[in-house]
Amino acid sequence: MTEKVGVFGKKASRRTDVERVVVTPLPTVYGTFRAFGYADHERGDEQMALVHGDLGTDGVLTRLHSECLTGDAFGSRHCECGDQLASALRAVAVAGSGVVVYLRGHEGRGIGLLGKLRAMALQAEGLDTVEANLALGLPVDARDYGVAARILEDLGVRSVRLMSNNPRKREALVRHGIQVAEQVPLLIPPCESNITYLRTKRERLDHHLPHLDAVAHVSS
Numbered sequence: 729m730t731e732k733v734g735v736f737g738k739k740a741s742r743r744t745d746v747e748r749v750v751v752t753p754l755p756t757v758y759g760t761f762r763a764f765g766y767a768d769h770e771r772g773d774e775q776m777a778l779v780h781g782d783l784g785t786d787g788v789l790t791r792l793h794s795e796c797l798t799g800d801a802f803g804s805r806h807c808e809c810g811d812q813l814a815s816a817l818r819a820v821a822v823a824g825s826g827v828v829v830y831l832r833g834h835e836g837r838g839i840g841l842l843g844k845l846r847a848m849a850l851q852a853e854g855l856d857t858v859e860a861n862l863a864l865g866l867p868v869d870a871r872d873y874g875v876a877a878r879i880l881e882d883l884g885v886r887s888v889r890l891m892s893n894n895p896r897k898r899e900a901l902v903r904h905g906i907q908v909a910e911q912v913p914l915l916i917p918p919c920e921s922n923i924t925y926l927r928t929k930r931e932r933l934d935h936h937l938p939h940l941d942a943v944a945h946v947s948s
Contacts, residue, residue: 759821781825789826794834838870877904
């Protein structure tokens with residue numbers, strides 16, 4: 729397929745399994761970004777990366793944010809996702825450059841919206857997030873970060889400063905050819921509604937959450 733010319737006069741990527749479709753300015757409450765829209769032909773998802781400033785190629789401040797409708801849109805206190813997204817966008821704007829890759833198809837660590845809501849219902853009955861997924865016959869974490877790596881490659885990024893508490897994201901990026909120069913903590917103060925969930929992420933999913941030690945007295 730021939731290359732297309734984007735709205736800024738730059739050639740878009742050749743069509744592969746992940747195709748850059750559009751680039752447009754996107755002013756936000758955090759600052760002005762450029763929204764890069766991608767079609768994931770392999771999975772059928774539409775993906776987006778929000779880019780602020782001139783990225784360069786190495787040590788790019790980066791967040792891979794898994795879609796979370798309940799947290800990102802509705803402000804759920806069951807998780808910290810909405811606050812993490814806001815903090816990442818704010819950090820990129822303050823730094824002057826960086827990228828937030830918003831990964832659709834990652835709802836509920838890849839089990840989908842209804843699967844996540846069903847798991848949340850079981851958590852309300854006393855199961856933790858890992859036990860709930862397994863009780864439903866669903867994987868604990870079905871996310872794949874290959875599309876994120878291909879988006880970063882399209883943006884010319886070779887290495888990142890990854891805003892994440894999850895070592896598995898780092899490992900996945902490295903497997904897909906993106907180097908991680910640094911893992912930058914993205915710690916959100918817990919609340920009564922999510923402290924058990926966060927403890928489970930630390931104890932059973934290997935997330936690095938040292939700030940939970942300071943709120944050991946909080947119970948759900």
